[in-house]
Amino acid sequence: MPEGRARISGNIDEMNQGPATQTLADLYASHRGKVSDKWTIYLKVYEELFRPYRASKLRLLEIGIQNGGSLEIWSRYFESAAVLVGCDINVACTQLRYDDPRVHVVVGDANTDHAERAIAVYAERFDLIIDDGSHRSSDIIRSFVRYFPRLEQGGIFVVEDLHCSYWQEFEGGLVDPWSSVSFLKRLADVINHEHWGKPYRRAEVLRSFESRYGAALDEESLAQIHSIEFYNSVCVIRKRAREDNELGPRVVVGTDAITAAQLMAQHGALAVADAQNANAWSVLPPLPEDELLELRSRQKDWLQTEAELRVELEQLDARVGTKDQQLNHCQQELQLTQQQLRTTQTLVEECNGQLVALKDEVRAIRASASWRVTLPMRKLADFLRRG
Secondary structure, eight states, rough: OOHHHHHHHHHHHHHGGGGGOOOOOHHHHHHOOOOOOOHHHHHHHHHHHHGGTTTTTOEEEOOOTTTHEEEEEHHHHSOOSSSEEEEEEGGGGOOOOOSSTEEEEEESOOOOOHHHHHHTTTTTTEEEEEEEEEOOOHHHHHHHHHHGGGEEEEEEEEEOOGGGGGGGGGGGOOOOSSSHHHHHHHHHHHHGGGSSSSOOOOOGGGGGHHHHSSOOOOOHHHHHHEEEEETTTTEEEOOGGGGGOOOEEEEEEEEOSSSOOGGGGGOOOOOOOOOOOOGGGGOOOOOOOHHHHHHHHHHHHHOOOOOOOHOOOOOOHHHHHHHHHHHHHHHHHHHHHHHHHHHHHHHHHHHHHHHHHHHHHHHHHSSSSSHTTHHHHHHHHHHHHHH
16 A cells, blocks of 8 residues: 555544644635635535545645635645645746745646656645646646646545536537546546446547547556546546455345345356447447547538538529520510411411402403403404513
8 A cells, every 4th residue: 555545544534533623614714815716615525525634644736826825725724734736837926935835836837747847846646636727628638647647546636617618718518528527527437447348448438538638548547546526617536546446246245035036146246247249339439529520520511512502503593593584585485476377377368268269250251251252352462562
């Protein structure tokens, strides 16, 4: 058992024997020094979480200290603490000064190797780590990946202000699959790794976060995640040795069973996950978020194609409209031509009728006696006309 874990566990057992002290809410109510900013529910949750550590030689790291007031309050709350380290990216924090020699400030980006080395100067490992930094999802996930290995066995890692995980300006959203809350939810699957029914490493369910943020925890660190607790805007991750996080043998006690009597024979049995090879929801890859990203990418292409088709359809509609106008014009001309044709046909019929009548008259005249009598005279007149 690591020394730090033994130290904390011993103090937890003797918690009720320690001196009476003010609650965290009392300390905030009476504080007059450097400004500290916490939500009301945090004070209630932290009192419950931190009370067992008050008499221990705690090593605390707080990422994001702003005006530095929280470090003053932590030094009063954890009276037996060994070291209290605050880290902030704001260069103005170089002006912070503390009378308590246990309090130290590192100015820099906590997610850089330089800042981590500067923090490790004061303590290689910590019993309590509080992330109150930028609240951006990328920073929260990278900080957890970077500093969880520095958390002592039996220690707790606290992430504050997770309400920001639901806001776009902090790289989040209600169903954003790469938000800090989505990452922390996925850690619940890591805890239940032995029941997956597939031979995947724990890190497989965090692969998309590794790809997006370039941060990954090794299998041993993931195996030491003992529990995940969510409060309003706060998540608490507890760390214990791998063997403390396994389901362990089945415990069946008693002698009388009115149902399922066969359970009595299961005492001491280990849980063996049923193979989930035929379970489509247990097959990786892809992870749901990667599949969603692919579907959204396709949807974007579909929407673009739809927009292009709509433009093309509008152009075709315009062309059809033009053709409809031309067709209407042709139909009007055809109707006019057909009307003129009917009129012409009527005239032709009238002319044919007149021609037939004239032919009949001519035949009648030629058949008459006067036509025959006057024939020599007509021929003479025609001769004289030509001569």
